[in-house]
Amino acid sequence: MTEVIHIEPAGLGSRLEAIPPVGYLTRKALPIKRNDAEPLTREDIQYDLLYHIFNDNTQVFTNQVPGKYDKVTFRQLYVNALYHSSKCSKVLKDKMLDTPEFAVEFAKIALLTNVGRINTTMAFFPEMKTALRTYHPVPSLQKTDGNAQDAPRIKNCLKSALLASEVKKAPPSNPPEIIARYCSGMRPPTSVVNLIFVLSTHAALSQTMSRTHFDGNINFLDLFIPTNLSSPDRARAFLFIMFYYLEAPTGALKNPFGDELSEQDPAKAPRMHVLSPSEARRENVDLPEELEWGHKMSAQRNIFLQKLVSTDTRTRKQRLTPTSFPEHLNQDRLREGRAMETRHGSTMMARSCITCREALNQSVLRLGPYRRWMMTRASWSNQFMTSPPRLPQSHRPFLLLRPSHGRRTDFIGNWRKF
Template identity: 70%
Template sequence: MASTSTGNTQAHGKHPSWPPEPIPPVGYLSRKALPIKRNDAEPLTRDDVQFDLLNYIFLDTNAVFTNPTPGKNGSKTTFHDLYISALYNSTKCSKVLKDKMIETPAFAVELAKISLLTNVGRINTTMAFFPEMKTALRTYHPVPSLQKTDGNAQDAPRIKNCLKAALLPSEFKSVPPSTPEEILEKNKAGQRPPTSVVNLIFVLANHAAPLASVHFDGALNFLDLFLPNKRLSSTDRARAFLWLVYYYLEDSNSTNPFDDDYSKSNPGKAPLLRHLNDAELKGENVDTPEELDWGRMMSNQRNAFLQRLVSSIEYEKKAKSSAPHFVSAVPETGHRKRTRHFASETSTKDEGAFLYYVPSKVEPTPSRNMIKGHGSEIQNTATTQEERTLLQQAWHIVTTTDPLIDSDEEDADQNARLDYTRRLDVINRLRGRPPTPARAPAENILGRDASERQRTSSWN
C-alpha cells in the first residue's frame, strides 16, 4: 500500500509536458515579412528596396533570354531589355507612360525596378509614389534611390494592373501557366519563352515554399532573395535570381550561363549564396546624403499637402452646413421658432410634407443696443451710427435681408427707418401728379401725419 501511494504521489507530482510549438512551414515567415511596412510620408531607403540587388539584376549584360517581341522571335536579349519590353507591351500601360519610357530611358529602368518589387510582393497595393495622393486607402512614400528622374511612378495598384496584363501574344486567348510544372512542360515542348517574364515571377513568388527544397537547401526560398536582414550578398542573390529566370524561361537541362561550381555539380540547384560579415554588410545599400535630403523634403511636402487638404475639407463642411437648404420640418433659430415660412411648391417623393426654406447663417445687424444700468434694462437707439448713402443702404439690404422672411419679423435699424421715411416723402411729393392718383383730402393727410409723428415718437 505504501509503495502504491508513493507511486501515485510521484505520478501526480510530475508536471505535464506540453508538445513543442510547431515549426512554421517553409516560406511562411518570408511571406509574412515580405511587404514593406512604413507610415505615410516615410521614405523607402535603399535597404528597404534592396537597391544593390536591383542594380546588379538590371546591369547584367548576358544576352541569353529569348525576345518574345513580334518580329524579333529567336533573338537574344538581356534581362534589362526583356523586363522593360514586357512592361512597355502591356495592354494596361498608358500612352503617356510609354512615351515617357522612350523619352527617358533612366525612368524606364526606375519604373522597372519598382515594378519588380511589386511583382514579387515586396511593394503592396497600398503604396503610392506621388505626394498629391488624396485617397485614405493608400500611403505615400518617396523612394529617393528610384525617383531621380522627373517621371511619375504612379502607384502600386496601377503598376500591378500593368504587370498582370504583361502577357505573351499567345496568352491573351488562353490561360497563362500558373505553376512551375506547367511552365517547364511548355518549355520542354519547344515553346520559348513558355510564358512572359512577369508571369514567371508571379508564379515563382506564389510557389516559393514548395520550390525551397527544389532549388535551395530547404531553409531558403525565392522570396528571401528580396528581403533585407538576411546577410546575403547582393551579387549572389542577383545571380541566383537570374539563374531561376533562365532555368524556367530557356532551358532546365543544359548549362545555365549563371551557374557556379555548386550548381554545375548539383543539377537543379541554384548557385550558392555567400553570407556577409558586419563590415561587408555595412557597405551595401548605403543611402547618399542627397537622397536623404530629398526624402525629407518630399515628406515635408506631403505633410504640408495633407494640412491644406484637411483645412479645405473642414472649410467645405462649414460652408455646406451654413448654406441655404430645405428641410421637411420647421427649423428653429435662436430662442424663438418661426411660425411663418414660405413652403416649397414641390414635396418629397415619399411623403407629401412641405419643404421649408432655411436661409444661410448670416448674423443680423443689431438695431438696438441693450444697456444695463441701475438694475434696469433700457433700449438705446444707435443714433450715433454713421449714415449710409443710397447705394450703401441698397447693398446692405441685399446682403443682409432674407427675401423669404416676413417683413414683420425683420429687425429694422436706423438706416432702414430713414430709408422708409425718404421713400414715403417721395411718394407724397408724387401724389396728385399724372399718372399717380389724386391727393387725399387735407384733413386726412393731417390726421395721417399726426399718427405718423406719434408712431415715430414712440420708436424714439
C-alpha cells in the same frame, strides 16, 4: 530600421530533413511596412540587388516580342514586357522611350511589385488624396522626372504583360505547368512577368522550390528581403532561376549564371556568400542627397495633408452651418414686403426663406417676386426659396343660370327633366 534576416550558411548541396525556416513567416509579412510620407531607403528596397539584376549584360534570354535581337538581357526583357503590356498608358510608353533611365527605374519598382515587396496600398506621388493608400518617396529610384505611378496601376500593367498565346488562354499557374509547356515546344513557355508571379506565389505556399533550387534554408522570396547574403550573389541566383524556367528547365542548356554546384545539379542555384556585419553595413547605403530629397518630399506631403484637412474642415462647417441673411438684405426684404402689402392688401402672407448649404446668389434678389419664385423652384439647392405672394381673393358669387338651376323639382313639386 529595417529588420535584417540572418541566414546560417549550409554546406555544399546539403539538404535539411525538417521544414526549414524562411526569412518571412507569412505572405502578409513580405510587403514593406512604412507610415505615410516615410521614405523608402535603399535597404528597404534592396537597391544593390536591383542594381546587379538590371545591370547584368548577359544576352541569353529569348526576346518575347518581335524585335531586332533574338537574345536580350534581363533588363531588356523586363522593360519590353512592361512596355508591350495592354494596360501601359501612352504617356508612360512615351516617357519610357524618351528617357531610358526612367524605364529602368520604373522596371525596378515594378519588379518589387511583381514579387510582393510593394503592395497595392502604396503610391509614389505626394498629391494623393485617397485614404486607402500611403505616399512613400523612393529617392534612389525617383531621380528622373515622371515616375508618378501608384502600386495598383503598376500591378495592372504587370497583370496584362502576357504573351500573345496567353491572352485568350489562361497562363500557367505553377512551375510544373511552365516546365510542361517548355517540353511541349513553347519557347518561351510564359512571360517573364507571369513567371515571377508564379514563383512568388508558389514559394509562399510550398517548400518545394526551397529544396529544388537551394539547400533548404532559404527561399525564392528571401532574395528580396533584407538579409546577410551578398547582393551580387542573390542577383546571380535570381537570374539563374529566370534562365532555368524560361530557357532550360530540362537541363539541356548550360546555365550561364551557374557555378560548380549547378554543374552537378542543373536545378541548383549558385552558392551565396554570407556577409560579415561590417560587409553588410557597406551595402545599400543611402546618399546624402537622397536623404535630403526624401525629407523634402515628406515635408511637402505633410503640408499637402494639412491643407487638405483644413479645406475639408471648412467645407464641412459650411455645409452644417445654416446660411443667414445679411442685415442690409433683411431691411430690403422688409421694405419690399410692406410695398407688396400696400399693393395687394393686408392678407398677403409673408414670404419665407429656406436656408441652404451654398452662399446666397445676390442677383436673384433683384428679380421680381414671381420670377424669383419660379427660379428658386427650378434650382432650390443653390438658391434661397421664397413662397409666392398670395393675392387676396373674394368669394365667388352664386350666380344662377335660370331660376330653376340646381333644383330637381319645379315650383309646384313635380320632377324636372334635366
